[in-house]
Amino acid sequence: MKIPLIIALFIAELGAVGVGCNKDVEKPDNMNAHIQTTRVKVAVGSHVFEVILYDNPTSHSLIEQMPFTVELEDYAGKEKIFQPKQPLNKTGAPKGADPNVGDIMCYGPWGNIAIFYDEAGYANGLIPMGRINDVDGFVKALTASSSVTFKIDN
Template sequence: MKSLTKKLISIISLVILSISLNANDLKKDKLMKISVESNGNITVYELNNSQASKELLAQLPLDIKVENYSHDEKIFYPPNKLSTSNTPLAKNAVTGTLAYYAPWGDVVMFYKDFGSASGLYELGKVVSGKEYINSMSGTIEIKLID
C-alpha cells in the first residue's frame, strides 16, 4: 500500500509540475514586443494581449511613413485596419502609450500625456526609447522582437 501511495504522490507531483511549467510558457507567449526604428534610434513597446495588438503584429515587419499629429503624438496607418473586439479603451493615454484610433484607422505613439478620446484603444506601452518618439520622422521600421 505504501508503494502505491508513493507512486500516486510522484505522479501527482509530476502533473502539478507540468501544469506549472505550461502556465509559465503561456505567460511568456503573451509577452509581445515590437521595435520602432527611426533616424537610427529604437523605441520598444510591449503590447497587450488584445485582438488589435495581435492584428498589428500579423502585419509586421513594416516600413511605413510616420506623421506628426497635434502637439503630442506621432501616427502611422497600418495597411489593414485593426479589429477592436476585446481591446481595452485607452482611458488615460500618457507619454509612451501606444494606441489605435479606430475612426481613422491609425496607430498613435504618444510623446506627451494625452488623456482619452472616443474610439481610442490601448495597444501597449513603451519600455525603452520613449525619448525618441517626438523626433520620429520619415519612414519608420517596425518589427517584432523575438
C-alpha cells in the same frame, strides 16, 4: 469586522492581477490586471527602440502585418500617427482610454495608430495596444527621419 473585509479585498486583488502570468506587465491605469505581451523593435534610422504590445486582438492584428515600414506624421503636438496597411481587429475593445506618455493606441474610428509623446486626456475610441520604453529618444530620432520600421523582436 474590518479585518475580514480587508483580507477579502486583498484576495480579490490577487485574483485580478493574474498571479503567475507568463511575461506579464502591469496594464495601464485604464485597465486593471496583468497581461501577456509581445516585444517588438522599432527602428528609426540607426536607432532601435523596444516596444511592448499587449495581448489583445487589436495588437495581434498589427503584429500579423510585421515587418513593415511607415512614415509617421505629427498630430496635435501630442502624438505620432500612422495608418496600418490593413484594418485592425477591434473585437472586445474598450469604449475609450486615457493615454499616458509612451502609450501606443489605435484610434478606432479612424483606424490609425498613435504613439503619445505628450499628455493627452481621455478619448472615446482609443484602444490601448502597448508602450514604447524610450519615447523621448524615439521622438528625438524622428527629427532626422520620419520613416519607421516595426518588426517582431526575435
